[in-house]
Each structure stands twice: as structure tokens, then as C-alpha cells.
Amino acid sequence: MSAQEIAVELKSVRKKFDGEHEVLKGIDLEIPKGKITVIIGFSGAGKSVMFKHILGLMRPDSGSIKVFGQDLSELNDVALNNMRKKFGMLFQSAALFDDMTTIENVCFPIAEFKRHLKPSEIQDIAAEKLKMVGLGSEHFNKYPAALSGGMKKRVGLARAIALDPDILLYDEPTTGLDPIITEIVDNLIMDTHKLRAGLTSIIISHDLPAAFRLADEIAMLDAGLIKLFGEPKVFLESSDPFIQKFVSKVKVNNV
Amino acid sequence: MIQKLEKVTSVVSLPKLIENFGALILFAFNETGRVAMFFTSTMRWVVQRPFRFKEIIIQIEFIGNQSLFIILLSSLFTGMVFALQTYSGFKMVNAQVLIGPSVALALMRELSPVLSALIVTGRAGAAMTAQLGTMRVTEQIDALDVMGVNPKQYLVMPRIIASVIVMPLLASVSAFIGNVGAYFLATRLLLIDGAVYMAKVNMFARPRDVAQCIIKAAFFGLIFSVIGTYKGFNCENGARGVGKATNETVVVSSILILVSDYFLSAIIRMFLYEGFR
Numbered sequence: 001m002s003a004q005e006i007a008v009e010l011k012s013v014r015k016k017f018d019g020e021h022e023v024l025k026g027i028d029l030e031i032p033k034g035k036i037t038v039i040i041g042f043s044g045a046g047k048s049v050m051f052k053h054i055l056g057l058m059r060p061d062s063g064s065i066k067v068f069g070q071d072l073s074e075l076n077d078v079a080l081n082n083m084r085k086k087f088g089m090l091f092q093s094a095a096l097f098d099d100m101t102t103i104e105n106v107c108f109p110i111a112e113f114k115r116h117l118k119p120s121e122i123q124d125i126a127a128e129k130l131k132m133v134g135l136g137s138e139h140f141n142k143y144p145a146a147l148s149g150g151m152k153k154r155v156g157l158a159r160a161i162a163l164d165p166d167i168l169l170y171d172e173p174t175t176g177l178d179p180i181i182t183e184i185v186d187n188l189i190m191d192t193h194k195l196r197a198g199l200t201s202i203i204i205s206h207d208l209p210a211a212f213r214l215a216d217e218i219a220m221l222d223a224g225l226i227k228l229f230g231e232p233k234v235f236l237e238s239s240d241p242f243i244q245k246f247v248s249k250v251k252v253n254n255v
Numbered sequence: 256m257i258q259k260l261e262k263v264t265s266v267v268s269l270p271k272l273i274e275n276f277g278a279l280i281l282f283a284f285n286e287t288g289r290v291a292m293f294f295t296s297t298m299r300w301v302v303q304r305p306f307r308f309k310e311i312i313i314q315i316e317f318i319g320n321q322s323l324f325i326i327l328l329s330s331l332f333t334g335m336v337f338a339l340q341t342y343s344g345f346k347m348v349n350a351q352v353l354i355g356p357s358v359a360l361a362l363m364r365e366l367s368p369v370l371s372a373l374i375v376t377g378r379a380g381a382a383m384t385a386q387l388g389t390m391r392v393t394e395q396i397d398a399l400d401v402m403g404v405n406p407k408q409y410l411v412m413p414r415i416i417a418s419v420i421v422m423p424l425l426a427s428v429s430a431f432i433g434n435v436g437a438y439f440l441a442t443r444l445l446l447i448d449g450a451v452y453m454a455k456v457n458m459f460a461r462p463r464d465v466a467q468c469i470i471k472a473a474f475f476g477l478i479f480s481v482i483g484t485y486k487g488f489n490c491e492n493g494a495r496g497v498g499k500a501t502n503e504t505v506v507v508s509s510i511l512i513l514v515s516d517y518f519l520s521a522i523i524r525m526f527l528y529e530g531f532r
Binding site (some may be wrong): 055057077078081082083084085087088091092093095096097098109110112113115169 | 299302305338389393394395397398400402403405511
């Protein structure tokens, strides 16, 4: 795989907490550009910690993280802040600003980084993004407290894509949602990914059937190490008992 | 029963007390260091673009304007009760006319900055912690970080700057209203001559007393805003954690305001008055 095709590269990334508990034990991973990569693993395997490292919210004890070839450890706080503009993220809880309406939430990043735009232009862009995720104008002036779980995810996704990021991160996007909404959110992820050529999507998920349905590549994280990385069929064909145990649920669901 | 007694004895034993005291001191040093690092890392963002004037104005309105009524009310009655209480003492030595300077100096040097700071800590300081704490536990602060909007610059810095700007104004208004209350009580109810009252106030009160009021109030504003934002920004454990952090903000800020008041008074006395005598 050539260097141009890699969006995020983690090399021997290690992270300890409190000087003892090692969560990441030397992660090596190359996330390809323009594809959907799903990171799976048991709770406590280090998925969220890995996400925070990719975003530069945490610094590794050793090893390096490169985003589009740029080593994050070489960036100061201001440069790191600028680097984060390449990312959009949908949080597990959607993390909407509860003192802002739906449209204000989506306007916020646009107003922050496209200061040359007029308020009406910002509103237009935000409305377009909300419509892209299937939210009608009747919801634009509602506060997050008045929205359902699925709607919050849509607004969160509209906010994440507001600045047309190069990398979209999803932190357990379907956790806590019913099966119908889960399917809607999965389709939304797929549709959003297809919207722009070259968009890299990285998803942390516990929902294995959905992971196998969405993923171009899957990375399995276990006890702070990448156990296996490859296309979904590699997982299904693996003879490793641990992986077999993990993917048996997918086989049962006949995906 | 004997086991219980042994347990109690071991808890209050001298080595245990020393150990607990040591742990407390270590915790205090650690926490002071963390607060200092939090403050310095926040202040670095003051000079970074985009400048957050709009957020500072919003916070000035919240901390200042929305605290004004409660400050006016409490200061008016503080001035009046101070005049009433000192009247009986001064009357014994036939020096009722000294009510004016006593109230004026007490309000400007101590009561207005301290009382205003304690009131605003309970109102705005607690609100800062609750607001930032809720944003932390619901991942809203993480969302800002991920967007490339520095949360310290967007949320913390405007609150600290606004508090330092607003507190001297509130304390000055408090001192003025307190004096107005005392003047009306003294001249209308206690029948002290208004002209004499004002002449005595002019004789004793100096611009340096106003300066003391302003310096103290700004410093107290810094204390409660830094503690309030620090506690909220580093909040953990959901709603329970937010409640605990809010409580800690009020308690720690109030104690620090009262303790630092003494040291600040001593320093100001050394520089603005007749030296440390």
C-alpha cells in the first residue's frame, strides 16, 4: 500500500495509565484512505483510547501516529487544533450542545471556521447538511432535549460533516438504539460515506453484524494489540479460535 | 464492642493522624499545582485568534448584570445594619459622627469586596462549575476539542476574564450603595447632621481605600472563576460528580477568598498605607 493511500498510520503505539495499566501495547495499524474501517473488540480492549490518540486528544508514551503523513507528535497545540479540522466525529451520545437548537449546533463549526461567510450563508449550509441526513426544517429550531435518540444522531452527523472533513469518526454510533433506528443509522453512515470521494470513515462498533455489513476493512483490537486486520472475509475464514468465537454471532445472523 | 473500640482508637492514633495530615498536605500541593497549570495553559489562549470578545461580553452580562440586584440589596442592608450597630458604641463616647467614616472604610476595604465575592461565588461560580461539569460528562467539551475549537479558549478563558473585569465594578457599586444606606439611616433615623457626616467621611476616606476595594475584588474574581472553571472542566462521574464539583467550588472558593483577604490586606497595607506596622 503506498503512502498516499494511508489516511491514519499508527506505529508501535503504547499507552500506560497511572504508570502501570498498559492499555495500548504496541499498536501497528494503517487505515486506508477512502474506505470504511471498523474497529471491533471487547469492552476495555482500548478502542476509545486508540480513537483519542488518532484525534491527538492523548499523546502516546511511545510510537507515532501520522494523519495523512503528518506526525501528530511534531505538532504544537495550535497546529494540532488546525489538524483536527480534518476530522468530523459522531459521538456515542451525539454530544450536542444543549443550549443550542438543532440548526445552531450545525452552524457552530461553520461559523467558527468560515468567518468570512454571512450568517444567512452559514444557515443555508447547515440546513443543507441537516437535509442530507434526513432531518426536515420542522426540527431545525428544536433543542436537543426535544429530539429522539435517532434524531440526535442525525444532528450529530450533520454537525460532523458540516466542514466537509477528510476523516469521519463514529464512536459506537448505534449503541442504545432500537434495531430499526440502528439500521437507519447504518444506512446513513453508508450514504454519508458515498457522498464524497476519498472520505475515510473509521467506526468503533460492538454491533458485529452491522460492522461486517459496513466495513471495507476490519481491525480487531484485543488486550491492547491488533489481533487481526483485513477485509471481512479474512475474519470469517480465520481458523483462530478467539476470532471464530467473536465472529460466530455474525455467522448465526447469516451476514 | 472491644473490636469497635480498638478500631476507633486506631483511627485516632497519633501516627494515623500524622499520616492523614501528611496526605492532606500532599493533596493540597498537588491540587494547587494542577490549578496553576490549568490557569497558565488557559491564559496562553488569550492572545490566540480568534479573540473571544462575544463570549467575554456574554459572561460579563451573566456574572455582572445578573448578580447586580442581589449585590445592591445585600449591600444596602449591610451598610444600614453596620451604621445601626456602630451607633450605640460611638454614642457611649459621644462620637456618633464617626459612623460615616467607619462604615465607608469598612465597606471599601473589606465588606464590599469580600461580601460581593462570596455572593457571586454562590451564584455565578457554582453555575460555572455546573455548566462546564455537565458539558464534560455529556462529551460536549470533547466535541469542541474534536472540532478544533479549544475548549479552554472558548469556555474557560472568557469566564475568568469576565470575572476579573466585573468584580471590581460590583464591589464598587456595593460600597457606594452600602454608604448610601448608612447615610440615610444615620441622617434620617439617627438624626446625625448630613453635612457633618459627609465632612467626616471626606476626612478619613482616601482614594487608596477605593484602590484596595478594586484590587481585592479583582483578585477574588480570579479565585472563584479559576476554581469554578477548574472543577467543572475536570468533572467526572456523571450527575453525582457535577453536584460534588459544584459544592467544592463554593466551599474552596469561599475559604480561599477569606484566607487570601488577610494576606492581601497585609500586602496592600505595606504598599499603599504606612508600611507593615
